[in-house]
Amino acid sequence: MPPKPKAAPAAKPGSTGDILAAIRAQGAKGGAAGAPVESTAPKAVVASMAAPAAKSGSTSDILAAIRAGKGSAAAPTVAAEAPAAKAAVKPVAAATSGGAKLSVEEMLKAVRGETAGTAAAVPALAVPVKPALPPMPVKPPSAKEKKITVELGRRSLLVICLSPLVLAFASMAGAALLWLLNLARFMFPNVLVEPPTKFKIGPASDYPLGGVSTKWLAARGVWIVHTDQYKGQNLIYALASVCTHLGCTPNWLEGEQKYKCPCHGSGFYINGINFEGPAPRPLERVGIKLASDGQLEVDKSVKFQEEMGQWEDVNSFVDGALA
Numbered sequence: 001m002p003p004k005p006k007a008a009p010a011a012k013p014g015s016t017g018d019i020l021a022a023i024r025a026q027g028a029k030g031g032a033a034g035a036p037v038e039s040t041a042p043k044a045v046v047a048s049m050a051a052p053a054a055k056s057g058s059t060s061d062i063l064a065a066i067r068a069g070k071g072s073a074a075a076p077t078v079a080a081e082a083p084a085a086k087a088a089v090k091p092v093a094a095a096t097s098g099g100a101k102l103s104v105e106e107m108l109k110a111v112r113g114e115t116a117g118t119a120a121a122v123p124a125l126a127v128p129v130k131p132a133l134p135p136m137p138v139k140p141p142s143a144k145e146k147k148i149t150v151e152l153g154r155r156s157l158l159v160i161c162l163s164p165l166v167l168a169f170a171s172m173a174g175a176a177l178l179w180l181l182n183l184a185r186f187m188f189p190n191v192l193v194e195p196p197t198k199f200k201i202g203p204a205s206d207y208p209l210g211g212v213s214t215k216w217l218a219a220r221g222v223w224i225v226h227t228d229q230y231k232g233q234n235l236i237y238a239l240a241s242v243c244t245h246l247g248c249t250p251n252w253l254e255g256e257q258k259y260k261c262p263c264h265g266s267g268f269y270i271n272g273i274n275f276e277g278p279a280p281r282p283l284e285r286v287g288i289k290l291a292s293d294g295q296l297e298v299d300k301s302v303k304f305q306e307e308m309g310q311w312e313d314v315n316s317f318v319d320g321a322l323a
């Protein structure tokens with residue numbers, strides 16, 4: 001007995017395109033119901049599906065034939081040809097036996113699911129994989145676009161700065177700042193820093209008889225006088241350089257031996273007694289004494305008026321014999 005040819009093991013169908021291509025190829029070979037059986041399961045399935053549509057060969061014809069597969073002549077043909085083909089047709093026929101129309105994907109899923117157990121026998125169909133395209137590089141903004149962006153930013157800033165609300169708040173902030181500055185200035189009033197009222201003017205020998213020293217006029221506002229023309233007494237005393245009329249500062253005129261006020265012409269002798277002009281009374285003395293270190297010390301905090309008899313006070317003069 002010659003060995004009975006075995007049916008080829010069932011193979012897993014490929015993609016839809018592969019199956020349709022195989023169906024067309026089968027139809028081209030004249031694969032009618034009585035055509036020779038191929039050795040692979042997908043081809044058997046294809047043969048069973050493509051039998052009625054082999055002549056036309058279009059996709060729509062093939063799919064119509066598959067959907068009408070339950071009553072076609074392909075089923076018995078496949079059943080007689082290969083067990084794998086039977087297994088492949090079974091799910092499609094079962095699915096269409098109720099008259100329901102299946103989509104292409106549903107039929108392909110049914111075929112692939114039924115023959116999954118025999119997938120190892122079918123070589124995997126090579127599916128070309130498209131290489132991933134590299135990402136498009138980001139185009140940097142041109143100089144013109146940058147300029148436009150900067151210009152728009154400036155305009156926006158200008159619009160914001162010139163808006164009435166911003167101007168109002170800026171005015172309020174400026175007024176508040178000025179008020180705070182004035183308040184701070186009020187907390188620090190003007191302070192007139194005056195020199196101390198007591199100061200030393202050196203030994204009595206620096207002031208000879210008959211002379212008027214202007215050494216302390218500018219800094220301290222006093223003349224140091226050494227004279228014997230007041231009641232015949234040899235005295236050293238300090239005269240305040242303030243006119244008794246309206247407070248101007250007279251000048252000592254060495255040639256005329258008098259103090260002359262530039263404001264209204266009042267004149268005073270060397271001893272301070274007024275003799276001309278509107279000045280109503282003599283110049284005033286300030287305190288003076290001999291300090292422990294032998295120097296003369298002037299004290300402007302106390303004043304002595306001649307018309308009130310205060311020039312007799314010992315604190316208003318120093319004995320000229322010490323000079």
Ligand code: FES
Pocket residue numbers: 243244245246247248261262263264265266277278279
């Ligand atoms: Fe000196 Fe008037 S102020 S004379």
